[in-house]
Amino acid sequence: GAVVSQHPSRVICKSGTSVKIECRSLDFQATTMFWYRQFPKQSLMLMATSNEGSKATYEQGVEKDKFLINHASLTLSTLTVTSAHPEDSSFYICSARDYQGYYGYTFGSGTRLTVV
Amino acid sequence: SQQGEEDPQALSIQEGENATMNCSYKTSINNLQWYRQNSGRGLVHLILIRSNEREKHSGRLRVTLDTSKKSSSLLITASRAADTASYFCATRNNAGNMLTFGGGTRLMVKP
Numbered sequence: 001g002a003v004v005s006q007h008p009s010r011v012i013c014k015s016g017t018s019v020k021i022e023c024r025s026l027d028f029q030a031t032t033m034f035w036y037r038q039f040p041k042q043s044l045m046l047m048a049t050s051n052e053g054s055k056a057t058y059e060q061g062v063e064k065d066k067f068l069i070n071h072a073s074l075t076l077s078t079l080t081v082t083s084a085h086p087e088d089s090s091f092y093i094c095s096a097r098d099y100q101g102y103y104g105y106t107f108g109s110g111t112r113l114t115v116v
Numbered sequence: 117s118q119q120g121e122e123d124p125q126a127l128s129i130q131e132g133e134n135a136t137m138n139c140s141y142k143t144s145i146n147n148l149q150w151y152r153q154n155s156g157r158g159l160v161h162l163i164l165i166r167s168n169e170r171e172k173h174s175g176r177l178r179v180t181l182d183t184s185k186k187s188s189s190l191l192i193t194a195s196r197a198a199d200t201a202s203y204f205c206a207t208r209n210n211a212g213n214m215l216t217f218g219g220g221t222r223l224m225v226k227p
Binding site: 041 | 149156206214217219220
């Protein structure tokens with residue numbers, strides 16, 4: 001089956017620094033990747049949709065300069081949280097989908113970001 | 117933004133009992149999917165039901181879909197302690213390829 005690898009699983013950073021989260025599709029080409037944010041005991045909120053080779057589409061209220069998304073290849077998308085603040089602490093999850101949707105939506109295991 | 121609501125928000129049952137979770141959504145959909153999430157982990161796809169389907173089974177899971185009421189239910193029969201997790205419904209509409217998630221139900225199955 002399809003596998004999406006998300007790295008790192010946990011990261012602690014200082015306020016003001018930037019953190020990069022990687023999402024890789026291991027055995028399929030992910031033409032579309034999705035980035036979600038999840039607060040404790042809450043649902044997943046879509047932050048942005050990225051298509052390979054083009055700019056990401058951000059949901060309303062998500063700062064594109066704050067959350068930089070790069071989808072430079074068919075197997076890798078990255079989310080960079082720039083100038084992180086404690087309120088950016090959250091659980092970030094990526095999801096990938098192949099062109100025809102054959103593999104459906106496959107989710108990474110998530111990244112727990114703590115900004116101190 | 118979230119598509120809809122799930123109820124109950126939390127459910128606690130004994131092993132062997134059945135667990136039923138409900139999901140309501142707001143717009144027309146192409147399909148509805150149910151996912152499971154263990155604490156602090158990613159999501160695992162459980163089952164997908166298309167808009168022209170009314171019921172689907174997979175092992176101990178039974179999903180129903182009522183498009184007239186814009187609602188779905190997930191039934192887990194003969195629950196096990198290992199079923200303890202959060203369960204989310206997610207809808208995909210006809211216009212795009214993104215999923216929109218419900219609020220989730222936190223299920224606890226006591227041994």
